[in-house]
Amino acid sequence: MDLRARGLHLTVLAKPYSSYVPFRSLERLSLSGCHIDLATFIPFCPRLRVLRVNTTGLIDMSNIAVQSASLEELVVEHGNRWTRRTHVSVDSPVLKQLTASFHACGNIGVSITAPMVEKVWWRCSYAKPICGLGLWGLSEVQLPSVHVLSLHLSPVQDSVIFPNAELSFGAEIDKHMVTNFSGLDLHLSTKGHVFGAFVLHLLGMHRIRTALRNLKIVLLRSEVKDACPVNCFCDEPKNWRTETITLADLENMEIEGLGGEDHEFDFLEVIFRCAPMLKTVTVRLSDGVTPSVDWCTKVNNIFMAYPSVECNADLVSRAKAVC
Incomplete structure (x- = not known):
């Protein structure tokens, strides 16, 4: 009935x-x-x-x-x-x-x-971020499939302070963990900010670090190019570029929406260094960004340093970039 x-x-x-x-x-x-x-x-x-x-x-x-x-x-x-x-x-x-x-x-x-x-x-979906890490507030949590966790984050106003940030952030994510996950999708509205320090902080959290096998990062950019404010703390701590975290099980990484900025290459190098089991890496430029000779050279230099990893540099149209 x-x-x-x-x-x-x-x-x-x-x-x-x-x-x-x-x-x-x-x-x-x-x-x-x-x-x-x-x-x-x-x-x-x-x-x-x-x-x-x-x-x-x-x-x-x-x-x-x-x-x-x-x-x-x-x-x-x-x-x-x-x-x-x-x-x-x-x-x-x-x-x-x-x-x-x-x-x-x-x-x-x-x-x-x-x-x-x-x-x-x-x-x-949160009407407003109730937890976050540093500059970044959590706006949405998704489980698009059984073993994938998807987090949507964006920069919050300078006046917003998240108490007990890491503990609260981890607890909020745990609420939604209906099943265990091995894949993490990060959707970041960058608004011109450096994201490397934040993402490494997130990946270093025990709950994520010990489960992660597949990582996808989608960088969302507005049509109007945003500029990071002077003395913005999005790049803190400054030593994130030399940081070492253990991503022992990470096998696949995909980054969409790159703009060809130096801090993006810095982040890419850190992941290569910290993930000894990495098998595939794919990077895609943001819509409207044309790969320059300098961009291709930097990407190739990073890829060639890790010959055991299958690496791809694609345009948004999914056409292979000639680098």
Whole structure:
């Protein structure tokens, strides 16, 4: 049996018992704009396999609690940008597919127990960064697939200070780790800033350093060229170019959106030096940037220093740069 409901306000007072289970045959349930206590209602559906919930526009539906022994697929769309606190709790031992999208204005609590999950798509967007490292604030966390963690970050105003930055940043990421990851995608809105010090700080965190096998960095640039302010601390600490971190399991790296700046080459050299198991490296220029002879020379010099690594320098169009 399938059930679709929109704009329903349901209050369940009784508890299911052996002789009375009102939705015994229900296998698929779709709820949109419905005020319902899922923690109370779901036990009435012992055969439920698919649950779709859209709470967009419902102020008092900030807590999503699902406990089901039969549920195999769960889709949650929580689009309330003004919710100060959101809590998501899922306990489903046979869940195979999880899709969830949230907007968080404040703290978000996550508790997921789904040992059999095979497919994951997870996104949490923050109305404003509530944690970050140095200049960079976290604006979105995604799990686009089971073993990939995607972080979206951008520079914040100078007046923003993140207390206990590294601890808070790590704890916020851990909330969303529905599954273990081996791939990290970083989407950075650079706005003219140096990113090397920050990325190395991030990669040096134990949770990331010990899991990382595949790294993809996407540098997002505005159409208007931004300039880094004088004495900006984005390049701090200055010794990041000679820093050594252990990326023992990193095998593949891809960087998109390079602008041909010196600090980008510096970062590339650090990664080569710190990742002894590196197998492939691909770099792509930003849209509208033409590779100069100097750019090609610098890239080739770095690549030639590591002949065991398969290296590629591509244009945005995916046409191979002639270097």
